Amino acid sequence: MSGPPARMTVFVAGISHRTAPVALREQLAVEEDKLREILRDLGETGAFGEVVVLSTCNRVEVYGVADVPGEARATAFRQLARHRGIDMTALEPHLYTYVDGDAIRHVFRVAASLDSMLVGEPQIGGQVKDAFALAQSCETVGPTLHRVFSQAFAVAKKVRTETEIGRHAVSVSFAAVELAKKIFAALDGKAVLLVGAGKMGGLAARHLVEQGAFPIYVANRTWARAQDMARTLSGTAVPFADLETAMRSVDIVITSTGSPEPLIGVDLVTRVLHGRRARPLFFIDIAVPRDVAAGVGALPDVYCYDVDELKQVVDANLRERLREAHRAEALVEREVQKFAARLADVEVVPTIVSLRERLEAIRAQEVSRTLGRLGDDASAETREAIEALSSAIVNKILHAPITKLRESSRAGVGRSWTELVHELFGLGRKS
Amino acid sequence: MLVTAALLAYVCATGFALAYLIQRSELLSRLASVAGAVGWVAHTIALIVLAVHEGRPPLQSLSEAMSVVAWVVVALEMWVERQYRLPVLGAFVYPVVLMFMLKALPLRPPVLNGALQSAWIWVHIALALIGIAAFVLNFAGAIMYLLQEHQIKLKRPGTFYYRLPALETLDSLTYRTLALGFPFLTTGLILGLLSAPASWGSVFTFDPVASLSLVAWIIYAGTLAGRAAGGWHGRRAAYFAIAGFAVLVITLGAGLVLPGKHGG
Numbered sequence: 001m002s003g004p005p006a007r008m009t010v011f012v013a014g015i016s017h018r019t020a021p022v023a024l025r026e027q028l029a030v031e032e033d034k035l036r037e038i039l040r041d042l043g044e045t046g047a048f049g050e051v052v053v054l055s056t057c058n059r060v061e062v063y064g065v066a067d068v069p070g071e072a073r074a075t076a077f078r079q080l081a082r083h084r085g086i087d088m089t090a091l092e093p094h095l096y097t098y099v100d101g102d103a104i105r106h107v108f109r110v111a112a113s114l115d116s117m118l119v120g121e122p123q124i125g126g127q128v129k130d131a132f133a134l135a136q137s138c139e140t141v142g143p144t145l146h147r148v149f150s151q152a153f154a155v156a157k158k159v160r161t162e163t164e165i166g167r168h169a170v171s172v173s174f175a176a177v178e179l180a181k182k183i184f185a186a187l188d189g190k191a192v193l194l195v196g197a198g199k200m201g202g203l204a205a206r207h208l209v210e211q212g213a214f215p216i217y218v219a220n221r222t223w224a225r226a227q228d229m230a231r232t233l234s235g236t237a238v239p240f241a242d243l244e245t246a247m248r249s250v251d252i253v254i255t256s257t258g259s260p261e262p263l264i265g266v267d268l269v270t271r272v273l274h275g276r277r278a279r280p281l282f283f284i285d286i287a288v289p290r291d292v293a294a295g296v297g298a299l300p301d302v303y304c305y306d307v308d309e310l311k312q313v314v315d316a317n318l319r320e321r322l323r324e325a326h327r328a329e330a331l332v333e334r335e336v337q338k339f340a341a342r343l344a345d346v347e348v349v350p351t352i353v354s355l356r357e358r359l360e361a362i363r364a365q366e367v368s369r370t371l372g373r374l375g376d377d378a379s380a381e382t383r384e385a386i387e388a389l390s391s392a393i394v395n396k397i398l399h400a401p402i403t404k405l406r407e408s409s410r411a412g413v414g415r416s417w418t419e420l421v422h423e424l425f426g427l428g429r430k431s
Numbered sequence: 432m433l434v435t436a437a438l439l440a441y442v443c444a445t446g447f448a449l450a451y452l453i454q455r456s457e458l459l460s461r462l463a464s465v466a467g468a469v470g471w472v473a474h475t476i477a478l479i480v481l482a483v484h485e486g487r488p489p490l491q492s493l494s495e496a497m498s499v500v501a502w503v504v505v506a507l508e509m510w511v512e513r514q515y516r517l518p519v520l521g522a523f524v525y526p527v528v529l530m531f532m533l534k535a536l537p538l539r540p541p542v543l544n545g546a547l548q549s550a551w552i553w554v555h556i557a558l559a560l561i562g563i564a565a566f567v568l569n570f571a572g573a574i575m576y577l578l579q580e581h582q583i584k585l586k587r588p589g590t591f592y593y594r595l596p597a598l599e600t601l602d603s604l605t606y607r608t609l610a611l612g613f614p615f616l617t618t619g620l621i622l623g624l625l626s627a628p629a630s631w632g633s634v635f636t637f638d639p640v641a642s643l644s645l646v647a648w649i650i651y652a653g654t655l656a657g658r659a660a661g662g663w664h665g666r667r668a669a670y671f672a673i674a675g676f677a678v679l680v681i682t683l684g685a686g687l688v689l690p691g692k693h694g695g
Contacts, residue, residue: 181597183598278662280598301664
């Protein structure tokens with residue numbers, strides 16, 4: 001059949017935390033081995049030119065390039081639903097579909113963690129990369145999706161470096177670490193005292209250790225539990241009675257005991273401060289009720305945060321993330337526009353190439369016929385002049401249609417123009 | 432002309448740097464750096480042209496000296512910003528630079544100081560100016576420290592909490608700028624006192640600039656001693672840095688307005 005190349009549409013279809021309840025998402029999620037199988041099957045159906053499937057606990061999405069996106073989408077989700085024994089009619093109301101520019105925007109936003117349940121969470125980037133790598137290994141990725149995903153990763157990286165979307169802690173224990181870093185520039189070599197051997201305190205201490213905090217002391221009323229906790233943190237257990245001595249030398253104190261009364265009072269801390277030469281002392285009080293008395297935080301060079309105050313910091317961090325997400329959205333939008341324009345060019349490029357080839361073939365044929373007829377009568381100069389003349393005519397003729405094709409693709413009507421050009425010049429189907 | 436261009440560039444740098452505080456955007460930070468650098472280059476050329484034209488260092492009047500202080504401050508700012516990776520620094524330094532540049536515009540026709548014959552006087556002036564420039568950064572560090580400390584104590588993170596670096600970093604910045612500025616100021620003052628008999632006839636002639644700078648010197652010396660002896664970290668050191676700088680500003684202001692031996 002002679003005609004324009006069928007237009008391949010980029011599309012995304014799927015369900016996510018925005019459209020489907022967790023029960024349905026869990027049901028539809030596919031593990032890697034099965035996903036490999038499904039990708040191969042989809043590749044063989046012929047409905048897809050290219051396909052990538054992303055399956056996480058928050059979204060199951062099919063990214064495809066197809067002649068008829070609706071058909072490809074139906075094929076894909078029939079497969080996915082059948083695999084988990086889900087009724088298609090139950091799935092249908094939760095499905096969304098984006099095509100062309102909207103699809104590209106969606107891919108960029110997902111990879112940049114702008115569509116995440118917790119905006120800016122870092123895992124999604126890796127998950128998208130894994131999904132893409134899996135599809136590559138199954139050979140269902142072609143040039144278009146390759147370009148789309150490569151660009152999505154580049155945009156995600158740009159979002160991470162140019163905005164603070166993932167910068168601020170959104171859990172209480174990480175918020176404590178972040179605060180510690182706003183007081184002490186680096187945590188390497190900062191001494192930590194953990195009071196109480198509870199789970200939450202241990203977690204916060206572990207985060208500090210991961211940032212280089214050292215040494216770690218553990219004090220607990222039950223000596224054996226202090227020793228256990230000290231062992232898991234590669235720290236040292238200190239007797240509960242020596243709390244005051246230990247506090248003199250450390251930089252950070254984490255408290256998480258079950259004591260009904262505050263353990264650390266203003267008098268105790270005032271005494272401790274005397275020997276510290278104004279070195280800052282940071283209390284992270286995770287205990288409820290609190291272990292550190294209310295007035296301690298007002299002492300000079302002492303910073304004290306209880307659980308509620310850490311939550312306040314988390315809330316502020318979340319607001320900051322949303323503000324940054326706003327900036328990230330604008331950045332992504334610019335990238336989408338740029339990319340869509342380039343992709344549109346790609347749509348008409350094959351037509352431009354075959355048009356050139358076609359006219360060049362005609363020219364070469366006619367020139368050689370003329371030159372053959374002239375035989376030896378034509379001097380080298382004449383031959384050159386004929387070549388130059390014919391080339392000039394072809395280029396002049398080509399100029400307007402090529403310009404028009406590029407313009408039309410950017411205006412989103414490339415398809416009808418490529419068809420027209422194919423018809424007019426009798427161009428063959430793209431190889 | 433060149434001075435006006437430099438002043439305009441510094442105004443731009445101030446604007447961009449302040450905007451960067453509110454709206455974290457790499458572009459604004461880069462624009463501030465570029466504007467600052469452009470201003471500094473224009474300023475450098477302006478100073479050279481003045482020096483060549485007049486055939487003397489551009490330090491003959493206090494207003495000229497103010498311009499040189501601003502020039503040193505901008506150079507220091509660019510260097511420290513790079514060293515500490517501290518893009519917010521500009522927001523705290525450029526406004527002070529502007530203040531100096533405006534002071535550099537003479538209020539009354541410059542009184543050329545006839546006393547400036549001895550080479551030691553030039554050294555006295557140059558050293559004192561470098562010291563003052565270091566104290567501008569000392570002041571900026573102290574302001575940033577207090578803002579960050581306030582935010583952390585307040586427990587409600589706001590713009591400054593997110594933009595400013597750690598307290599320890601800011602404390603180290605104020606300490607180092609103090610340690611840099613103090614020897615310059617000290618040597619500058621000593622040279623001034625030593626050459627006073629030659630220029631003024633006596634060390635004990637009252638001069639507002641000389642007297643006030645002695646007050647500033649005592650504040651800085653006290654802070655440095657307190658730091659070295661331990662215990663004068665953080666907030667206290669920051670308050671003293673601000674006090675010392677306030678006295679310096681008054682000193683220079685007095686030199687410009689009041690009659691004295693330092694000229695206008």
